[in-house]
Amino acid sequence: SDDALVIFTPSGKRGRFPLGTPVLQAARSLGVDLDSVCGGRGICSKCQITPGYGEFPKFGIHVDDEALSEWNSVEERYKSKRGMIDGRRLGCQAKVMGNVVIDVPPESQVHKQVIRKSATAREITMDPATRLLFIEVAEPDMHEPTGDFERVQRALAEQWQVDAVVADLAVLRRLQPVLRKGEWKITVALHRGNHDTAHRILDLWPGYHDGGLYGLAIDLGSTTIAAHLCDLRDGHVLASSGVMNPQIRFGEDLMSRVSYAMMNPGGDQEMTAAVRTSINGLVQAIATEAGVDPASIYEVVFVCNPVMHHLLLGIDPVELGQAPFALATSGSLALPAREMELTAVNSAAQVYVLPCIAGHVGADAAAVALAEAPDKSEDMVLIVDVGTNAEILLGNKERVLACSSPTGPAFEGAQISSGQRAAPGAIERVEINVATKEPRFRVIGSDLWSDDPGFAEATANSGITGICGSGIIEAVAEMRLAGILDGSGLIGSAEQVGTERCRPEGRTNSYLMFDGSATGGPVITVTQGDIRAIQLAKSALYAGARLLMDEMNIDHVDRVVLAGAFGAHISPKHAMILGMIPDAPLDKVASAGNAAGTGARIALCNRAARDAIEATVHEIHKVETAIEPRFQEHFVNASAIPNAVDPFPHLAA
Numbered sequence: 001s002d003d004a005l006v007i008f009t010p011s012g013k014r015g016r017f018p019l020g021t022p023v024l025q026a027a028r029s030l031g032v033d034l035d036s037v038c039g040g041r042g043i044c045s046k047c048q049i050t051p052g053y054g055e056f057p058k059f060g061i062h063v064d065d066e067a068l069s070e071w072n073s074v075e076e077r078y079k080s081k082r083g084m085i086d087g088r089r090l091g092c093q094a095k096v097m098g099n100v101v102i103d104v105p106p107e108s109q110v111h112k113q114v115i116r117k118s119a120t121a122r123e124i125t126m127d128p129a130t131r132l133l134f135i136e137v138a139e140p141d142m143h144e145p146t147g148d149f150e151r152v153q154r155a156l157a158e159q160w161q162v163d164a165v166v167a168d169l170a171v172l173r174r175l176q177p178v179l180r181k182g183e184w185k186i187t188v189a190l191h192r193g194n195h196d197t198a199h200r201i202l203d204l205w206p207g208y209h210d211g212g213l214y215g216l217a218i219d220l221g222s223t224t225i226a227a228h229l230c231d232l233r234d235g236h237v238l239a240s241s242g243v244m245n246p247q248i249r250f251g252e253d254l255m256s257r258v259s260y261a262m263m264n265p266g267g268d269q270e271m272t273a274a275v276r277t278s279i280n281g282l283v284q285a286i287a288t289e290a291g292v293d294p295a296s297i298y299e300v301v302f303v304c305n306p307v308m309h310h311l312l313l314g315i316d317p318v319e320l321g322q323a324p325f326a327l328a329t330s331g332s333l334a335l336p337a338r339e340m341e342l343t344a345v346n347s348a349a350q351v352y353v354l355p356c357i358a359g360h361v362g363a364d365a366a367a368v369a370l371a372e373a374p375d376k377s378e379d380m381v382l383i384v385d386v387g388t389n390a391e392i393l394l395g396n397k398e399r400v401l402a403c404s405s406p407t408g409p410a411f412e413g414a415q416i417s418s419g420q421r422a423a424p425g426a427i428e429r430v431e432i433n434v435a436t437k438e439p440r441f442r443v444i445g446s447d448l449w450s451d452d453p454g455f456a457e458a459t460a461n462s463g464i465t466g467i468c469g470s471g472i473i474e475a476v477a478e479m480r481l482a483g484i485l486d487g488s489g490l491i492g493s494a495e496q497v498g499t500e501r502c503r504p505e506g507r508t509n510s511y512l513m514f515d516g517s518a519t520g521g522p523v524i525t526v527t528q529g530d531i532r533a534i535q536l537a538k539s540a541l542y543a544g545a546r547l548l549m550d551e552m553n554i555d556h557v558d559r560v561v562l563a564g565a566f567g568a569h570i571s572p573k574h575a576m577i578l579g580m581i582p583d584a585p586l587d588k589v590a591s592a593g594n595a596a597g598t599g600a601r602i603a604l605c606n607r608a609a610r611d612a613i614e615a616t617v618h619e620i621h622k623v624e625t626a627i628e629p630r631f632q633e634h635f636v637n638a639s640a641i642p643n644a645v646d647p648f649p650h651l652a653a
């Protein structure tokens with residue numbers, strides 16, 4: 001017959017093709033994942049395949065030696081120049097001549113990136129907005145007067161089925177020398193955002209270019225700025241890095257930064273300049289760390305809360321400081337990086353900012369929703385991104401609600417007498433013996449407990465410097481369990497509790513966690529003021545979650561996800577003892593790490609994910625905590641540990 005059966009592994013996709021069909025073309029028409037950058041010209045070698053010969057009982061076929069066309073000169077040239085594993089062929093050169101089984105090795109698959117989530121792993125298909133394409137452009141002809149760019153457009157249309165291509169003047173100015181140097185063969189970096197009708201050429205090179213193509217996913221938080229540098233060809237994260245948000249010097253929390261902008265003319269611009277400078281520095285640092293030229297970064301995706309969002313974009317955030325908390329825009333944004341003065345990346349780089357959910361619930365919450373997909377969940381999930389402003393999502397595939405709650409910076413160790421940020425030397429785990437009321441603890445940077453032999457040596461470098469957010473949560477919860485605190489959050493006296501660690505301090509008591517004064521170290525105590533600060537923060541968090549549960553008309557959730565860098569370190573048990581989160585089976589409380597950063601990476605790697613989150617955000621129902629009287633009620637009840645009215649059946653168990 002004049003056609004043959006082609007079976008691809010590992011996908012198992014199969015079809016009949018006329019003899020002479022290139023394997024790459026067969027793969028494409030079946031939707032088999034086989035890479036190609038040069039469009040089948042035998043240059044990129046991305047299309048390598050391994051044909052199988054002999055009997056295939058599983059498929060009921062025999063593949064004879066002539067199943068593919070003979071090894072050709074293009075393959076020969078490639079193999080002698082760059083080498084190729086024996087048995088491999090170039091899919092664009094080998095033609096189907098008989099029934100054949102063709103294996104696509106992992107390196108030749110358009111990569112899928114597995115992103116780990118709390119409970120499940122998720123596969124992201126790479127479909128970034130920017131890709132490299134090799135083209136052969138027709139030479140100019142006296143008889144057919146067209147411009148070089150018009151012939152580039154035609155080549156892209158004919159060779160890559162890409163129509164509507166535009167280019168900035170900076171690219172047009174380089175076009176002619178590049179075309180001539182490459183002898184009419186060039187590689188272009190082509191960008192199309194999820195809302196663009198046209199493709200835009202961001203960069204071009206003579207001949208076949210296999211240089212880097214990178215993107216950044218940036219989670220711009222009020223305290224820290226975290227960035228992931230990703231390879232846009234396969235989604236790999238090459239480096240992750242973070243810096244403090246320099247806006248801290250204008251105000252610790254969001255509202256104090258908004259008031260700084262209100263009180264100081266030009267204050268918003270100062271904060272915008274500070275954060276942009278810092279992002280440029282971070283880009284340099286992360287590129288150096290990964291050994292990548294920052295000019296090969298073509299895409300930047302941002303997620304951030306609404307105030308950071310406005311300040312990043314250079315929009316005065318004053319409206320976010322007062323009801324009705326109107327955003328300048330809640331939609332996603334796509335713009336050139338240079339408009340945001342991101343000068344460290346390629347001058348043609350493009351920025352995508354995820355949409356905001358509401359005036360208090362930002363693009364960071366949208367990114368969490370993208371990463372954790374509550375809108376696809378069968379069970380009712382509560383997702384809490386713990387920060388100075390907690391962003392809370394509740395829902396399942398039927399309906400998703402969102403709110404934010406002003407927890408303040410206590411969970412980050414601020415406003416706590418011995419509080420500090422999570423850094424080596426900070427107490428992060430605490431246990432208190434119920435009988436003796438004696439504490440033992442662990443500090444960041446060592447796996448040993450304070451009563452383990454070798455602890456002093458292990459912590460000699462960092463010292464014991466203070467308590468970080470997860471440490472204070474455990475300390476307060478353990479104090480409650482040991483009876484040092486009563487249900488209202490009051491620290492008992494030495495006589496009441498039966499330990500000299502409880503000491504009077506003014507009119508209240510404090511609990512001594514660590515006394516390093518003998519060796520010139522700090523005295524670390526948990527004061528009544530610390531307890532109050534934690535009570536305020538946890539009440540705000542809990543009240544927000546309960547308000548959403550009211551709105552959803554439910555009295556319990558199936559599972560809880562703690563998101564955010566800080567969420568990753570919280571012990572679920574202690575969070576529940578405190579009544580920070582609603583009651584749930586303990587094994588159903590999971591941490592999702594930096595879910596906002598993960599969401600940013602997904603949006604960086606996959607254009608369709610941008611459409612998806614924009615649609616999801618549209619469907620999420622926002623609940624405004626500030627105007628809900630029930631929020632106040634829940635807040636007051638949540639001041640008790642764990643709660644004045646709500647039962648916590650899973651704590652008793």
Ligand code: FES
Nearest residue numbers: 040042043045092
């Ligand atoms: Fe580029 Fe085959 S597709 S070498």
